[in-house]
Amino acid sequence: MSTPSKPLRQPGLIVYLCGLGTSALALWLVQIANDNGENIMGWYANGIIPAGAFLVGIASGVGYAVGSRLLQVKLSKAFVLGMLTTAVVDYFAAHYLTYLSVLEVHHIPAERYGFIDYFREISEGMSFRDKYSKEPGSPLGMWGYFYKLLEIGGYAGGAMVPSAMVFGMPYCKGCQQYLKKHRTGHLHSLEQWSVVKKLKKKERLAALQAAIQALTARANEFMAPIAAAPLTETEGAIATLDQSIQKDAAARITFVLKKCPRCDAHHLDLNLTNFTVDKKVANTNVAKIDKTKVVESVEAVAA
């Protein structure tokens, strides 16, 4: 506790290499598909959404996310910017490799057919296959660049998705560790679904709304004394909640306590699970209480 706050570990080179590894793998698979006549990067949804490039991007970005989670590295904003830049470079690198293989297959000297020529050709010559006749449509011309830009955007955007998920995970900056699930407890509505279910639609809706409202009020009441309390008190309070799920409750709020493996920094997630008027189940996160910062400020005062 007396150690001065050390500077945040830089997102390690290893995390970066993990990302490069999955990117290379994803783009290599795209290349194999290309050789077999399937242009995944050219898959568009509704003729405008670069779905294929987005999916390839997601696969490429997995390495950054898994690497940062396993190595307990919190990705900084600078790292995310670097990741985006790298994705754009990767995109062109993949095209460059394709270009080299075109030269090799057709025995063309590079002086006669430069990379720019190649890129112009695949952009301006790009066309959409007709859905019915399967015949290639007419070349897009200048519009081809617009679609290439969409592809790059889709690819880079997709590459950020896995990291964005890790980015939102609670983290203890002091110990440089992601928090782990420590304890859970449930607060159940008094209304039983087996009873509410039998009501007419309008009354069912009213009953569910009332149940959720009463449950939320109880959750707020429960949270008030522990919102800023230390870990032991928070743990004790969670222990007084129901430890198992009552399946017939019309609604429940689950309290998930996550804790730093090294210190008392913790985080509470409140998730509402309820039956809906259409007899389905809905899940909503109703609150996040981040107490990792509370602990930090106490440390700062002590130091």
Ligand SMILES: [Zn+2]
């Ligand atoms: Zn910690």
